[in-house]
Amino acid sequence: MVWAWWLLGILVVLQAVMLCYLILSKSRQIRYEKRKEESFQKLLPAVLTFSESEGDAPELPKEKKLRREIVEELLDRITAVTLESEARNRLLGYAGTELAPAYEQILNKGTWAERMNALYYIEDFRLEQAADMAAVHIKEHEPKEEEYRQTARVLAVLDHPEAARLLVEDTPSSERFIKEMLRRLPAERLLELVEQLDETPEHDRLRQALYVYAGEQGILSLLPYVEAALIRENKETRLRAMRALCYFGHMQDPDRAASFFQSVHWEERMYACKLTRALSRESWRQEVMERLGDESWWVRSAAAEALRSFSDGEILLEFARSSHPDRYGRDMADAWLSMEVEV
Amino acid sequence: MDWISLILTITAFIVIAYMVIVGGVYVVLFLISVPKIYRERRLDRSEPIEELKTSGDTYPVSVLVPAYNEELGVVSTVRSLLALEYPEYEVIVINDGSKDETSLRMIEAFSMRRVNTAVRRHFDTAELKAVYRSSTFPNVVLLEKENGGKADALNAGINVSRYPYFAAIDGDSILERDALLKTMKPIIESNGSVTAAGGTVRIANGSTIRQSVVERIALPRQPIAVMQIIEYFRAFLIGRLGLSRLNVLLIISGAFGVFEKERVIQAGGYETKTVGEDMELVVRLHRLLQEEKSSQRIEYIQDPVCWTEAPSDMKSLRSQRRRWQRGLAETLWRHRTMMLNPKYKGVGMFSMPYFLLVELFSAVVELIGYAVLILGLAFGFLNTPVTVLMMVVTIFYGSLLSALAVLLEEWTYHKYPTVRSVVILYLWALTETFWYRPVMVWCRVRGLLDAFKKKHSWGHMQRRGISSDQSKGA
Numbered sequence: 001m002v003w004a005w006w007l008l009g010i011l012v013v014l015q016a017v018m019l020c021y022l023i024l025s026k027s028r029q030i031r032y033e034k035r036k037e038e039s040f041q042k043l044l045p046a047v048l049t050f051s052e053s054e055g056d057a058p059e060l061p062k063e064k065k066l067r068r069e070i071v072e073e074l075l076d077r078i079t080a081v082t083l084e085s086e087a088r089n090r091l092l093g094y095a096g097t098e099l100a101p102a103y104e105q106i107l108n109k110g111t112w113a114e115r116m117n118a119l120y121y122i123e124d125f126r127l128e129q130a131a132d133m134a135a136v137h138i139k140e141h142e143p144k145e146e147e148y149r150q151t152a153r154v155l156a157v158l159d160h161p162e163a164a165r166l167l168v169e170d171t172p173s174s175e176r177f178i179k180e181m182l183r184r185l186p187a188e189r190l191l192e193l194v195e196q197l198d199e200t201p202e203h204d205r206l207r208q209a210l211y212v213y214a215g216e217q218g219i220l221s222l223l224p225y226v227e228a229a230l231i232r233e234n235k236e237t238r239l240r241a242m243r244a245l246c247y248f249g250h251m252q253d254p255d256r257a258a259s260f261f262q263s264v265h266w267e268e269r270m271y272a273c274k275l276t277r278a279l280s281r282e283s284w285r286q287e288v289m290e291r292l293g294d295e296s297w298w299v300r301s302a303a304a305e306a307l308r309s310f311s312d313g314e315i316l317l318e319f320a321r322s323s324h325p326d327r328y329g330r331d332m333a334d335a336w337l338s339m340e341v342e343v
Numbered sequence: 344m345d346w347i348s349l350i351l352t353i354t355a356f357i358v359i360a361y362m363v364i365v366g367g368v369y370v371v372l373f374l375i376s377v378p379k380i381y382r383e384r385r386l387d388r389s390e391p392i393e394e395l396k397t398s399g400d401t402y403p404v405s406v407l408v409p410a411y412n413e414e415l416g417v418v419s420t421v422r423s424l425l426a427l428e429y430p431e432y433e434v435i436v437i438n439d440g441s442k443d444e445t446s447l448r449m450i451e452a453f454s455m456r457r458v459n460t461a462v463r464r465h466f467d468t469a470e471l472k473a474v475y476r477s478s479t480f481p482n483v484v485l486l487e488k489e490n491g492g493k494a495d496a497l498n499a500g501i502n503v504s505r506y507p508y509f510a511a512i513d514g515d516s517i518l519e520r521d522a523l524l525k526t527m528k529p530i531i532e533s534n535g536s537v538t539a540a541g542g543t544v545r546i547a548n549g550s551t552i553r554q555s556v557v558e559r560i561a562l563p564r565q566p567i568a569v570m571q572i573i574e575y576f577r578a579f580l581i582g583r584l585g586l587s588r589l590n591v592l593l594i595i596s597g598a599f600g601v602f603e604k605e606r607v608i609q610a611g612g613y614e615t616k617t618v619g620e621d622m623e624l625v626v627r628l629h630r631l632l633q634e635e636k637s638s639q640r641i642e643y644i645q646d647p648v649c650w651t652e653a654p655s656d657m658k659s660l661r662s663q664r665r666r667w668q669r670g671l672a673e674t675l676w677r678h679r680t681m682m683l684n685p686k687y688k689g690v691g692m693f694s695m696p697y698f699l700l701v702e703l704f705s706a707v708v709e710l711i712g713y714a715v716l717i718l719g720l721a722f723g724f725l726n727t728p729v730t731v732l733m734m735v736v737t738i739f740y741g742s743l744l745s746a747l748a749v750l751l752e753e754w755t756y757h758k759y760p761t762v763r764s765v766v767i768l769y770l771w772a773l774t775e776t777f778w779y780r781p782v783m784v785w786c787r788v789r790g791l792l793d794a795f796k797k798k799h800s801w802g803h804m805q806r807r808g809i810s811s812d813q814s815k816g817a
Binding site: 120 | 383384385386390391399459460461531532534731742743747749750753757761762765
């Protein structure tokens, strides 16, 4: 019987301790947020003035955590709306002086969340002082970790040589992640990357990501490489090149793509139709009309879409609806003619 | 009378043992959830999704909104969806044969025009009567169909949707602006290895909502709404997170969840003959994944992404819980072959028995426990130590975990801005065992009986409207 009362007592004490902890931590957090907001409001005009003139940096609170968080918030808000480059550079220089030592400490001793936040801010503020720090930090983590990926993004945004080395020598397994890194690198680095690629499967992945990214961004200096990739042995690389060319909407030698109408792979026949539309190659109407009767639904659909994009597209589809030799081709033309017509 | 006392004592010990085991399971789930919550508790929640806002690699999503007699809220729901931060998405409102002016409100508010469109019939649904597209927002579509229920409406939405992923939401849900980004993040980052994802649903009662945005978070006045807030903390931050970390999560809330369309089509879409279509679909997806030996998984993110109105009167709450319990029973019965079947790994060996013994039958065991307690005390059949022990266990079982859930919420999102709110939540959490839990136990037992009787009733929820502009409209 006594033990039951003991158990009850322990539970009551446990609950009371938890309640006290909650009250204390909540009060402390509210007080901290209030102080932070007051300091922020007080410092905002001073930091704005500092960004526009040569004066001294404003005096910040002494408390380490509060000081860092206020600087982060101030810079985050101001740099989001400050486009004028001199003021922006001045602020980012200030960020480097104020934050780099704090971030070094956090990357060495902080919790996972603190380290991740530091890495996000290093990227946002382009803290060049932290580049070497990040190059060391990435070696402590595995590619599957989120922290590794964020550090790699930091290296790319700061254009550290380690970023290019990582892409070429330890190519990430995810094409999406490779593109995230490419997005952060300057255009001239992409050209250097293309020239470093060899025939290994890892480099095929990097090559594919590079082509698609070049197409999405319309990086014309990479267009010759993309076009040349249409004759590569790897099917995925050819498909990515065709996808990139659809984004470019331009080819120096369009006839290179014409042979894909007869490809044994349905994906290539589909992209040939999509390219017809992207390049506005009305001269390929015969080939496209044939593909309207393709065995693959996706090819037929892309062919119908290409036909519809022609200047006389409606007439072509009407003709196909009534006279195409393939029954599925006639159905597809009918579906595209009735697609989203206002009634 | 000794034999009655003996039976009651044995029953009491069985109930105690059951509750200790169930409490232990919850504690284990809590211990599984805590490391993740603790690790991420100071993480800036907006930075990790920054990239997805503008990336061309963010998969487009179709947002499906089934609506039945939602003329009061449908326009504000769609407006809130149009404010979502996401690079490419469409909003498809499915008017499931409403008897009110749901369609008219949509047509007027978004200048919708009727269109002829080719529809791929992945599933048979009640007749689709018309498709409208907005001329001001080309990504807003309205479907008008014959009434067929929520599951049927969602299936019709999937038929019309254009994108490879769809989000299913309730007509009265309010999404956080970054809800889609946060929920799609695990799907995108896993390169499609995550086939469905859901996030935390929060109760909006008491908070101020304007223009479909939660402006100020506060507690409601009604104790039953406060208790549901605590219940949701516990269900999401402990239950779902723990189960998700074990990859055996069987529920993605019907209020908001994202799914890979191709997988759902393969699974056969939403089941129209159950009231628990959200859970039933997730169980079917698990089944499909295990049978295919696929490495895909279903994930839960602990971020609060969706706000919903909870029943604020006892009648509506009772009706909701009976329906939930019936849906759970139907799903478990429908997929009974998965139970304790090693072929389905964690889902068959842990999750299904957990939902059967803890989520479904706990109500029956607890009811027996209450009966034993009352009878024992009233007629002196139980000896006092056993009675005290039962009470202690009940308090531990009911209140401590709820209090821990409040603590977890404070560690992570601390959405309630005052000390007073936290104290109120905590103190109400401690009272759960004495009034709220017995009522819920009773409703759940009734729901179980409904399932046995195959009683078809959706019940009725008295909606007060959670959005201030909506209330004005009313």
